[in-house]
Amino acid sequence: MASILDVARAAGVSASTVSNVLNGRHGRMQAETRARVLQAIEELGYTPNALAQQFKSGRNRTIGLIVPSVANPFWGALAHKVERAATALGYKVLICNAERDPQQEARYAETLLSSGVRGVIFSSSPLTFDHIAHLVRRGLVVAAFDRRGQGAEEVVACSVSVDNELGARLAGQHLVGLGHRRIGFLSGPIRTSSRAGRLDGLRAAMAKAGLALDPALVWQGAGIGGYGDTEGPELGRIGIRELLSRDDPPTAVVTVNDMYAMGAYAGARDLGASIPGDVSIVGFDDVDLAAVVHPALTTVRQPLAVMAEASVGALIRVLEGTDAGQEAHVSAMPQLIVRASTAPPKQGS
Amino acid sequence: MASILDVARAAGVSASTVSNVLNGRHGRMQAETRARVLQAIEELGYTPNALAQQFKSGRNRTIGLIVPSVANPFWGALAHKVERAATALGYKVLICNAERDPQQEARYAETLLSSGVRGVIFSSSPLTFDHIAHLVRRGLVVAAFDRRGQGAEEVVACSVSVDNELGARLAGQHLVGLGHRRIGFLSGPIRTSSRAGRLDGLRAAMAKAGLALDPALVWQGAGIGGYGDTEGPELGRIGIRELLSRDDPPTAVVTVNDMYAMGAYAGARDLGASIPGDVSIVGFDDVDLAAVVHPALTTVRQPLAVMAEASVGALIRVLEGTDAGQEAHVSAMPQLIVRASTAPPKQGS
DNA sequence: GTGAAAGCGCTAACAT
DNA sequence: ATGTTAGCGCTTTCAC
Numbered sequence: 256m257a258s259i260l261d262v263a264r265a266a267g268v269s270a271s272t273v274s275n276v277l278n279g280r281h282g283r284m285q286a287e288t289r290a291r292v293l294q295a296i297e298e299l300g301y302t303p304n305a306l307a308q309q310f311k312s313g314r315n316r317t318i319g320l321i322v323p324s325v326a327n328p329f330w331g332a333l334a335h336k337v338e339r340a341a342t343a344l345g346y347k348v349l350i351c352n353a354e355r356d357p358q359q360e361a362r363y364a365e366t367l368l369s370s371g372v373r374g375v376i377f378s379s380s381p382l383t384f385d386h387i388a389h390l391v392r393r394g395l396v397v398a399a400f401d402r403r404g405q406g407a408e409e410v411v412a413c414s415v416s417v418d419n420e421l422g423a424r425l426a427g428q429h430l431v432g433l434g435h436r437r438i439g440f441l442s443g444p445i446r447t448s449s450r451a452g453r454l455d456g457l458r459a460a461m462a463k464a465g466l467a468l469d470p471a472l473v474w475q476g477a478g479i480g481g482y483g484d485t486e487g488p489e490l491g492r493i494g495i496r497e498l499l500s501r502d503d504p505p506t507a508v509v510t511v512n513d514m515y516a517m518g519a520y521a522g523a524r525d526l527g528a529s530i531p532g533d534v535s536i537v538g539f540d541d542v543d544l545a546a547v548v549h550p551a552l553t554t555v556r557q558p559l560a561v562m563a564e565a566s567v568g569a570l571i572r573v574l575e576g577t578d579a580g581q582e583a584h585v586s587a588m589p590q591l592i593v594r595a596s597t598a599p600p601k602q603g604s
Numbered sequence: 605m606a607s608i609l610d611v612a613r614a615a616g617v618s619a620s621t622v623s624n625v626l627n628g629r630h631g632r633m634q635a636e637t638r639a640r641v642l643q644a645i646e647e648l649g650y651t652p653n654a655l656a657q658q659f660k661s662g663r664n665r666t667i668g669l670i671v672p673s674v675a676n677p678f679w680g681a682l683a684h685k686v687e688r689a690a691t692a693l694g695y696k697v698l699i700c701n702a703e704r705d706p707q708q709e710a711r712y713a714e715t716l717l718s719s720g721v722r723g724v725i726f727s728s729s730p731l732t733f734d735h736i737a738h739l740v741r742r743g744l745v746v747a748a749f750d751r752r753g754q755g756a757e758e759v760v761a762c763s764v765s766v767d768n769e770l771g772a773r774l775a776g777q778h779l780v781g782l783g784h785r786r787i788g789f790l791s792g793p794i795r796t797s798s799r800a801g802r803l804d805g806l807r808a809a810m811a812k813a814g815l816a817l818d819p820a821l822v823w824q825g826a827g828i829g830g831y832g833d834t835e836g837p838e839l840g841r842i843g844i845r846e847l848l849s850r851d852d853p854p855t856a857v858v859t860v861n862d863m864y865a866m867g868a869y870a871g872a873r874d875l876g877a878s879i880p881g882d883v884s885i886v887g888f889d890d891v892d893l894a895a896v897v898h899p900a901l902t903t904v905r906q907p908l909a910v911m912a913e914a915s916v917g918a919l920i921r922v923l924e925g926t927d928a929g930q931e932a933h934v935s936a937m938p939q940l941i942v943r944a945s946t947a948p949p950k951q952g953s
Numbered sequence: 954g955t956g957a958a959a960g961c962g963c964t965a966a967c968a969t
Numbered sequence: 970a971t972g973t974t975a976g977c978g979c980t981t982t983c984a985c
Contacts, residue, residue, distance in 0.1 A: 543838070
């Protein structure tokens, strides 16, 4: 592998001149010199050793993205959009699966940090930031995506989230407006601020209509161990079956995300219940598939592209110190997309 | 940030001794010295600068994974399993979206290489390897996942794929056995070896039964530009509508992957056609959702976990030079999972 | 058993 | 306008 010295020799200049060419410091040399260097680079097929560059400069145009699981299309889509936004700004993205495990999240963050990545986007995961506070002290810049937590102020440099509470409230209002009075909530373990917010929102919407959310209708995957890979469809399927088997079952269910909703479709069918005839379902996220499944899913849309761009932009601004006092915390508006999985409850329920 | 020198000073030893401790070269020092060093490390909260380590040693326990799009759950699941397998072997994974664009694929590979990543898994993408051949000359080790191509011998160090041709043949045989005679193939642009193999397999199965695959029933997203983000469900939905609107429509359709199949569900419903009553659908991949949608999807399963482990293992073996002449090219067996989306054709078709 | 010293490839003062 | 020089933090001979 050709090094900067080889290029320098070939062009008959010094290494620093080559470095200057490489780093766009024109004006510090004659056009003719520049041309010679460029030609030498071309001929030798030289590429700078990025490792050495980073090592030396301490900076590297890479950010990290920690997601619960790329196997969920919502996070896959986020990764996709984050990558696109970062690429546009000349940054690369390292994607890591933390599996909703604080330990693993901290481990990845540490790895990233000691690989020279200073900025990391943490997406929905544990409720606190305690486990990464020490890394912040060591220079890690953290952006929170759809996540709030205790001690966040000291740890988080910028954050972007959808208003989860509002989103779920919209879902709840829609259902209440349709005439539902027994509404369930279907989720995996509620260990993230976004999940907690969604539950709260539903409760608030019901309260406003003088209804109480029956704790027996809040299913949170309790008692299921090692759900790592079955997160989503499988849990949704199991959960709704339990919910519908209660003495006084719900006539509508809000799910914590679209994957649970799709699982709920399957679970309801397992019991011979029709959607929305026997039970209405509202999802959250609005993944591509939500419009495709049958019946098309009523769901709360997160403006994903906007959120991805905002978090990447904010993070990079902080990293580059060009923050200029812009507000670093944005809350995106969710939107209820009414499709075919919701309807008034059956008479007599 | 504490450096190795700080530790050395604190422990009253030299930097090289600390390095030896760090790199597990015990036996080269007294237990007592080792203990002192360890304690100093602990006290200072020292972590080696991974960048400097890599820079110096030229080695870094990181592999790259280039996928068409993490937004497709199949690739998301692959990324997940690859990461798991790599982690178990002490490696990290950088995931990149190439968007099925050879240019972008080459760009990422180059970035990876100059960041010190020597081993990269390329998953299904362009038909040839020409665009990365020059990188191989510069030291890149490439593993091909579900991908064959021209010039592969010289470029690819190891490969893992499912037998796509066989998989599609199983699908075709199943359909033929059910009595179908007009079978369509629904795909996006066929620019990958895996897609080409699937089409061939279907054709072969039909040929064996004395049937010809009508070119008019092979839909490949022709004429659609900028389909980047709509890959999958959207194309499937559009495609099947066109297929079912032909003069002599198919009674069964094999789709290139499960996302297309789910799109096909929606498209068929758009036209009021029922599955499998009016048209049978077979998918490919067997993503989690395949068992969840309604009707549950008959599909060709790829043994994903096995394939992920095999490619990571083979790649790392090559990287570490412990290949020991083991066969570096494995072909995994696909399996037809018959569920509810296939049935005999209607009488009179 | 432990330390000294030489770099890895690049950048950035500082000279010229 | 260009070259010289001194490291960045670590690993790794090679002495002692």
